[in-house]
Ligand SMILES: O=C(O)CCC(=O)C(=O)O
């Protein structure tokens with residue numbers, strides 16, 4: 001089965017610069033096609049304000065490194081996290097972990113950050129926030145999409161970054177038509193944690209809370225290019241044709257995923273040996 005087309009190109013998408021209505025903050029929009037798009041504002045929050053907020057978050061947020069369960073195995077999440085939400089919303093659960101929902105009033109500066117994001121995105125209304133702290137380039141978030149039901153079919157997710165610059169990579173999910181049935185079956189097996197039929201190299205790759213079923217499909221079944229190398233190796237070497245886009249997320253930047261981005265794309269912040277500093281990322285979401 002061909003998950004990806006056979007050539008080795010990484011197809012990059014074009015960013016179109018545009019101005020916001022007030023004309024004072026530059027933003028670029030990347031049309032991912034089929035109703036998905038990303039907006040990137042490199043300098044939303046001035047540097048000195050961003051450092052003040054970074055210091056506040058670093059010191060006052062009750063960071064935890066949860067143990068999460070994937071395929072029946074327990075792993076320490078490869079970054080620290082905290083969750084904030086308006087009371088009364090449906091609770092968030094991922095990888096068998098249900099974070100405690102702190103209130104916005106517990107950490108008042110979060111309300112200023114929310115306001116800055118709302119001002120940049122007229123018409124948006126976020127009511128929950130997932131915070132991540134990456135203490136070094138060794139910490140990361142693996143391939144996933146934030147497609148939990150509680151966010152609805154076309155979630156808008158606004159991602160504010162402070163501190164060390166890191167790459168944020170978006171990659172198109174494998175074809176749906178030919179893989180639909182396999183995805184469904186894997187989703188079932190995955191959800192039920194019945195993963196015994198996966199080869200060992202599959203389960204050893206699964207170390208992230210958001211491991212994508214689509215990644216498992218690629219790893220398990222690979223492409224039909226005649227290679228007898230394990231598919232996991234081929235995936236790591238990037239020997240597939242991949243449509244992807246990389247954003248270097250700057251201190252004080254805002255990246256917004258819109259439309260069907262969670263349905264049709266996966267994203268990650270990969271390990272980077274050269275990234276030495278700490279990075280704090282806030283993803284604002286709306287729970288329906
Ligand atoms: O740290 C980031 O930029 C992304 C975090 C993320 O994807 C998530 O929390 O779902």
Ligand SMILES: [Fe+2]
Pocket residue numbers: 144145146267
């Ligand atoms: Fe995400």
